[in-house]
Amino acid sequence: MIDINLAKQYKEFEIKVRYSCPDIGITALLGRSGSGKTSVINMIAGLTRPDNGHIIINDRCVYDSGKKIHIAPEKRRFGYVFQEGRLFPHLSVMSNLTYGMKLVPVDERYIEIDQVVDLLDLSSLLNRRPAKLSGGEKQRVAMGRALLTSPYLLLMDEPLASLDEARKNEVLPFIKRLSTNLSIPVLYVTHSMDEILMIAKKILVLSHGSLKAAGKTRDILSMDYFQEITGAMALKN
Numbered sequence: 001m002i003d004i005n006l007a008k009q010y011k012e013f014e015i016k017v018r019y020s021c022p023d024i025g026i027t028a029l030l031g032r033s034g035s036g037k038t039s040v041i042n043m044i045a046g047l048t049r050p051d052n053g054h055i056i057i058n059d060r061c062v063y064d065s066g067k068k069i070h071i072a073p074e075k076r077r078f079g080y081v082f083q084e085g086r087l088f089p090h091l092s093v094m095s096n097l098t099y100g101m102k103l104v105p106v107d108e109r110y111i112e113i114d115q116v117v118d119l120l121d122l123s124s125l126l127n128r129r130p131a132k133l134s135g136g137e138k139q140r141v142a143m144g145r146a147l148l149t150s151p152y153l154l155l156m157d158e159p160l161a162s163l164d165e166a167r168k169n170e171v172l173p174f175i176k177r178l179s180t181n182l183s184i185p186v187l188y189v190t191h192s193m194d195e196i197l198m199i200a201k202k203i204l205v206l207s208h209g210s211l212k213a214a215g216k217t218r219d220i221l222s223m224d225y226f227q228e229i230t231g232a233m234a235l236k237n
């Protein structure tokens, strides 16, 4: 369950996003460059503090301006996968994977290392350093590392943007599998229609900092308004 109400005023840019959805699965966050996608993800992650509102994930409140709740990012237990993986270069794949996991008390872990290695097909990579991995392999390790913190929510900010088509097609099935095999809500920022069509159950459309549309993927895709926005984005890609 995702229940967010976010308001933030930057000098020349206002963000106002209100969304509530009982589902799990992958929700794509879509919008033109500069529409506010990363700002929204950063507020949910706790990296940026909203001016007011609330953030409740699976009945757990991590931010509420009225109740003066603002849980620190590392205590929110949200996994965050960035565009470029951001693995620790001096650690092996195995040590990268277990880095965040060790910070989570054993009785609060609900994802095991074997499960992640299997799900993301990492067994042959465990002793390698990040420098010896392909882009797609790095992103799979980054996803595994985020999952092993047993997160309540997975935030993915254009996780495939730095990969070529072949690598994207290698990683996409794994992301799809995450959403079906594990009951974690995923917020997935992307500009790519291919990715949305393949993995997203729901879509949120952001424009100028506001939520312009939200709903099931097929319903949003058939909106005239959406065609306009995708036309603009297709130019970017």
Ligand SMILES: Nc1ncnc2c1ncn2[C@@H]1O[C@H](COP(=O)(O)OP(=O)(O)OP(=O)(O)O)[C@@H](O)[C@H]1O
Pocket (backbone or CB within 6 Å): 010, 011, 012, 013, 031, 032, 033, 034, 035, 036, 037, 038, 039, 040
């Ligand atoms: N720390 C900040 N201070 C001032 N303005 C900011 C700050 N962070 C973001 N903004 C404003 O928010 C707007 C939205 O930026 P954001 O990075 O969230 O967009 P985006 O949709 O993720 O863009 P892209 O697709 O290009 O990554 C920017 O145009 C910028 O004006």
